[in-house]
Amino acid sequence: MNKLIGLYIHIPFCRRKCVYCDFYSLAGKDDIIDEYVKAVAKNIRLAGGTFDTVYFGGGTPSLLSGRQISDILSAADIAEGAEISAEINPDSADPDKLRDFKAAGINRISIGIQSLDDSELAFLGRLHNSAQAKNAILSSRKAGFDNISADLMLGLPYQRTETVVENIARLSELGVRHISAYMLKIEGGTPLSENQELISHIADEEFSADMYLEAVNCLERNGYKQYEISNFAKEGYECRHNMKYWRCEDYLGIGPSAHSCMDGKRFAVPKDIWGFINSEKQEEVITDDAPCGISERLMLALRLSEGFLLSRAGEYADRLRAAAVPMEKHGLLKINGNRIILTPTGFLVSNEIICRLSEVLEER
Numbered sequence: 001m002n003k004l005i006g007l008y009i010h011i012p013f014c015r016r017k018c019v020y021c022d023f024y025s026l027a028g029k030d031d032i033i034d035e036y037v038k039a040v041a042k043n044i045r046l047a048g049g050t051f052d053t054v055y056f057g058g059g060t061p062s063l064l065s066g067r068q069i070s071d072i073l074s075a076a077d078i079a080e081g082a083e084i085s086a087e088i089n090p091d092s093a094d095p096d097k098l099r100d101f102k103a104a105g106i107n108r109i110s111i112g113i114q115s116l117d118d119s120e121l122a123f124l125g126r127l128h129n130s131a132q133a134k135n136a137i138l139s140s141r142k143a144g145f146d147n148i149s150a151d152l153m154l155g156l157p158y159q160r161t162e163t164v165v166e167n168i169a170r171l172s173e174l175g176v177r178h179i180s181a182y183m184l185k186i187e188g189g190t191p192l193s194e195n196q197e198l199i200s201h202i203a204d205e206e207f208s209a210d211m212y213l214e215a216v217n218c219l220e221r222n223g224y225k226q227y228e229i230s231n232f233a234k235e236g237y238e239c240r241h242n243m244k245y246w247r248c249e250d251y252l253g254i255g256p257s258a259h260s261c262m263d264g265k266r267f268a269v270p271k272d273i274w275g276f277i278n279s280e281k282q283e284e285v286i287t288d289d290a291p292c293g294i295s296e297r298l299m300l301a302l303r304l305s306e307g308f309l310l311s312r313a314g315e316y317a318d319r320l321r322a323a324a325v326p327m328e329k330h331g332l333l334k335i336n337g338n339r340i341i342l343t344p345t346g347f348l349v350s351n352e353i354i355c356r357l358s359e360v361l362e363e364r
Helices: 030-047 066-074 095-104 118-124 130-142 161-173 205-221 240-246 273-278 294-301 310-329 344-348 350-362
Strands: 004-011 050-058 077-088 108-114 147-154 178-183 225-228 231-233 251-254 259-262 265-268 285-288 333-336 339-342
Touching: 004 030, 004 240, 004 259, 030 066, 030 251, 030 273, 050 066, 050 240, 066 077, 066 095, 077 095, 077 240, 095 130, 108 118, 108 130, 118 130, 130 147, 147 161, 147 205, 161 178, 161 205, 178 205, 205 225, 205 344, 240 251, 240 294, 294 310, 294 350, 310 333, 310 339, 310 350, 339 344, 339 350, 344 350
Parallel strands: 004 050, 004 251, 050 077, 077 108, 108 147, 147 178
Antiparallel strands: 178 231, 225 231, 251 259, 259 265, 265 285, 333 339
16 A cells, blocks of 8 residues: 655745745746646656645645646545645635636635735735635635635734734634634745834734734634644644644655655755756755654644654653653643643743753753
């Protein structure tokens, strides 16, 4: 029986770059999408493998047609019952497109809502408004999608906690099954990083922490269980593809800037769309020839609400437990039998906690 792996497909096309985005994407290149789709399908065939999760990310996958999505999926050996996700933006997700995506095989939609407040959407440089965001959700449901996810951003300039709470309640009322709630991060080289006016009105560390914790509580009240630092789902609607990343399972990335972790190696494709289109096979640069060691597994597992299993630490288990005890007393984590699990407060300072616990792994 073939090992089941995840498949990530990067779609590097956008109508316009958002002011905060540093992902590899290109605006105004719709004329080469067909060529790109053919290159993606070719590379999937060359790679082989059987996939139980597929994720179309970007960029803006909803710039593709249903036919193009179908052409890509037809190149892959997809396991029965696979989760097949596509990110969409409300401005490019009309009802016909959504029906075509469903017919092509997509069964999970992730909508880049970011906010349901029009003023917040405006300074984020989004091309949609709150009415379009709502319609994208309703149209997705009408097209037959039950597994619908929405992205929300926290810590935006001028943002109020009340707005975040209202956004969560409205998304729940609209039937969204999964919410990814990310804190805004200022990435160097983006237009936002050069806008001092907006940066000066971004929530400070204390306010951001309060906003995050209130969001966690509100999500819980609305039936969304936290299963990862930034991800919350109604029961049974966790993103199976993303869980592969956090559990150090194998996945293959196709397209420029895509990353893979396969057969004991981690590798990435250069950010060069023409190099990708014109090559016989995508170039893959090894970024780690020994991934998923104990330190990395600890770091990734502590992002999850299921936590880190101490039995996986071997000889370090007792020392890890001892190092975690003082943090448990401060409410940052719980030692639940054989597991270390971060609390919502601990998630806020997860980097510091992981650093301190990782130091134990380096002791001799």
